[in-house]
Amino acid sequence: MRASHPPPSAHAPARLSMVQVLLCGALIVTLSMGIRHGFGLWLAPITMERGWTRQTFAFAMAVQNLSWGLAGPIAGMLADRYGAFRVLMGGSLLYAGGLVLMSQATTGPAFIASTGLLIGMAQSGTTYAVVYGVIGRQIDPMKRSWAMGVAAAAGSFGQFLMVPVENWLIGHLGWQQALVLLGCAALVIIPLAWGLREPQQAGGPTRPQQSIGAALREAMGYRSFQLLMAGYFVCGFQVVFIGVHMPSYLKDHGMAPEVATTALALIGLFNVIGTYAAGSLGQRMAKRHILSAIYLARSVVIVAFLAAPLTPTSVYLFAAVMGVLWLSTVPPTNAVVAQIFGVQYLSMLGGFVFLSHQVGSFLGVWLGGLLYDRTGSYDIVWGIAVALGVFAALVNLPVRETAIARPMAQPA
Template sequence: MSTTTRNLPMLQVLACGGIIVTLSLGIRHGFGLWMLPITQQMGWTRETFALAIAIQNLSWGVLGIFGGMLADRYGAFRVLLGGTVLYAAGLLGMALSPTPFLFALTTGVLIGAAQAGTTYSIIYGVIGRQIAPERRSWAMGVAAAAGSFGQFLLMPIEGQIILQLGWQTALLIIVVLALMMAPLAFGLREPGFHAHHAAKRTQTVRHALAEALRHPPYLLLTAGYFVCGFQVTFIAVHLPGYLSDKGLTPQVAAFALAIVGLLNIVGSYSAGLLGQRFQKRWILAGIYATRAVVIALFLLAPISPASVYLFAAVMGLLWLSTVPPTNAVVAQIFGVQHFSMLSGFSFFSHQLGSFMGVWLGGYLYDRTGSYDVVWLIAIGLSVMATLLNLPVKETPVNRAAAHAA
């Protein structure tokens, strides 16, 4: 019997993993399109909707750690199947919940748990085990680009379904899309995973996590990831409302978010490719610094469809481009034995940022009548993340020296 887990074809891993991420994130990125129709029909405030999405991001972050542990121990296949079932249940609840509490429970907790089991930390774990280290950053860029393609592909479709059939019917249709992830999970079932992984397991979960939490580069990387979550989730959820307040149509917002998804295909793939050649800390610092400039120019420029589309295009290049270098650094420092768990832990910081970005956007809007303060916070956080990533060292940990000491 083979003693290696590298026996899935690379094309199969990238195709199945990429399509799963396309569906999972494509659905998720469109939630901002539902904010106005749901709040207007149900008589809820934007803060009510934003709180549910904030809980979703927090649930994704917290449960992503445990989903990563399960995937590291038992393989990604079972976790992906469970995540698919939870996604379908959460979307049904989102469509049918009559109260803010049930809406928060289904749209928030259930869909957050589903995303924890169907997105990057799980897929990247398979990539880390199945694809050679010298191609790992590139492969992660391909998977991140797939998530961006999902946004580009599904965003206008979701907008048109809502417009033509209403928001509840649109959500029921999206349930069918979510269930398509289940058969794709079979393509990521790793033969011989259990026997090989048991033989290679040299660290317990507790020791791996303790090692990471004592490692300053990992902590800096994780802190910087908070900013990415804050910015992208605030923009994804609140940009339609912001543009509506400025007198622009929902179609402009849907097209802008689709542009973000399209250009992020280029940005995510390029970030993964550049990570094979340059230090990833410079890539990350450059991304965060550029975001600060782009947001500031967007706020200063006169608002129009053209300025919105230009902003969306540049932000698209920067959108998920932090994901491949961040995860590649984690794998480079600690290896892949506990990668999904450590990736999930750093992603928890990302999701704390997402929680704050989406909730604070709704909270401050309801109290001030504008998003101006949140935009300014996003700029300041970009500067902070730039400074946090600059000193990150990508050298693998020397466990032999640690044991000798």
């Protein structure tokens, strides 16, 4: 006898169009991530005109990473509770204001407050965690990992596209006017966010199945969530260390500055391929195996890069392969979180995982400079990056991807 089910419209909320969610979400991530990827281009003109040391600029960038990470869970919590549109709109306004104030800051503390705190908070409300929450709730689970890969690939394309655009703006308009123009571009996130306004559930709002506190206690006490956070810490350490310190590493070995610029562009370009591929593979194979393979491959690639003779060709090859592995951890990690805990608090839980990533980012960029100043080389930090990659490959293997067992809710 065939079981009868009520029509979906009686219980399930209407969903946004998948094309609409992916288009608006991808464009938001492209703008937000693309703007921040080019911040290194402002280091020389700002420090020279203001008479600051590079440490002032670098510390503001480090504060930005921590601010982004610390504000991420809060932005995710607000998005889960009040809707992504409001958070994206607030993040867009903060982004625009932070960029304008960055152009006008004449003291170190003012620069740190605008570039570090304000823009860091803005990024927490305009990037992956908030957009992935909408994707998780609005796109069918059978296509969720693929859709997250599309959004991550958009952010990677933003890195490839926006860096030369920002370089052109600085050269033709000056660094201050370029920042103001980017602030105006950040406001475009607001109309795009309108396309991510989620419909109310049919029949009116319903009582949440789980409180925020219960969701946090459940996730923080769950072994697989802890392992995912540990892996994401490694991801942040590796990519930010390489992204920030590789140009100096190449310069120390006699490479022309154009080699580093081309290498960073190649990382952004090949990251489009890697993130999309990781999201697509996540629909067909265990995501923990994908993550383990990515982290292990990073260690192998770093070892091969350090062992081979250093030439422009070897640098470009390293950048291309590392680009494929760069942010390809993002779609499977977030898809596993959704798979285990559901999508009700996906933005908040994704924010906590990303906080771990940003702590790793802070340590990667800080230790790179500290150990270089003390030893005169990056050898120790390269070794740490390799060891951490092996560690992350191992800790992701025991992750359980099945939905967490919860007591049955009482019927209304």
